[in-house]
Amino acid sequence: MAARPATILADGLWKQNPIFRQVLGICSTLAVTNLVANTLFMCFGVIFTTALSNLTVSLLRNLIPVRVRMMAQVLIIASYVMMVDILIKAVAPDIHRFIGPYVGLIITNCIIMGRAEAFASQNKPLASALDGLACGAGYALVLIAIALVREPLGFGTVLGYPLPARGLWWHQWTIMVMPPGAFFMLAVATWIARARFSAQEKTEGTEKKT
Amino acid sequence: MNKRSMGYVLGFTGALCVVFGLGISVVHYSTLEMLQRNEALHRNRVILRAFMIDVPEETPQAYEDAIRRHLEISKVKDREGTRTVYRLRDRGNEAIGFDFGGMGFWDRIDGIVVLTPDLRRILSIEFFDQKETPGLGARIEERWFLDQFKGLPVAWDAAPKERVIIGPSADPNAAHRVDAITGATQTSMALMRFLNSELERIRTLEID
Secondary structure (H helix, E strand, C coil), rough: CCCCCHHHHHHHHCCCCCCCCCCCHHHHHHCCCCCHHHHHHHHHHHHHHHHHHHHHHHHCCCCCCCCHHHHHHHHHHHHHHHHHHHHHHHHHHHHHHHHHHHHHHHCCCHHHHHHHCCCCHCHHHHHHHHHHHHHHHHHHHHHHHHCCCCCHHHHCCEEEEECCCCHHHCCCCCCHCHHHHHHHHHHHHHHHHHHHHHHHHHHHHHHHHH | CCCHHHHHHHHHHHHHHHHHHHHHHHHHHHCCCHHHHHHHHHHHHHHHHCCCCCCCCCCHHHHHHHHHHHHHEEEEECCCCCEEEECCCCCCCCCCEEEEEEECCCEEEEEEEEEECCEEEEEEEEECCCCCCCCCCHHHHHHHHHHCCCEECCCCCHHHCCCCCCCCCCCCCCCCCCCCCCHCCCHHHHHHHHHHHHHHHHCCCCCC
């Protein structure tokens, strides 16, 4: 299995996007996407952890005893998550107060464990790090897209800046602030993405036939 | 070396723990100062919010100055330990605040309660730290919930556990009652429990 870097990137970002293709890591997608700033920190945490845990698991892949490999992976992942947690707490304490519980939950984010087990334990370190980066970025892409809809609709702001002349025309959609808002947005995003995929697959199929 | 042997597995796991434990410790110690500074700023901010004191600018120094200018902070001992007491110095606008806390649903909740000097009314409640379920118990930090406590009378004549009621009571119109949080009954009950027991302790404090 020696995938080209470009393929790895494209897979993580789009073709095998963890959120709408593999449907992994949904809990944090629902929880932290009502403010763009929170989302950015969460994405930083996930990208950091997927990339480094993939790199580490891959470096140690020939040393980790098979029987305890899951344990070892969780330990590696948990350590990086704790580091991220401390870093966010130090740099952005106010954001940490809100997303803190979810940062801890990155440990159990299925994307990370999934990539460590499915990719990093069988591939070379650099490719693995890249795969982690791409999957983290793919996750981030979807989260930021959702947050960019939820924050304006829910609070009337983008990254905390109010929309222009919002007093005149804008009315708060409370549901967008609450978790159900994320369910709707995630479903819509997945729908659009899947519709595009099936359209693509169809055209590819007909090209092959002709 | 045989990777299946007990010795290897134990050795490997041990080494992994040591290496990553060290890594976390390094990150922790190198950010300790920042964390403490953030923590102090957060506390000052919460205290000033509880006393409803506006701060002109959002700098750590401004918060520090405001605390020094308006509040007198002291420690008072009672049987169960020491408690920090805050007194508002502004004349004609007196209030007294106390650190309070107790076990929530998941973990300890710490906050500050500000009362009128005769302790008959709560002026405000704010929390320093809580680890309740996000979206449920953690909503005790939301404005609508906290604002309910502003001006809430403490029914000192009532049973010690019901001087302040959070949630349902026999008399839904009781003046000393606030709404609990839907979906967070345990957190609401825990808060009511320790708020009342802390009020009882505050009452017996010997404050000059």
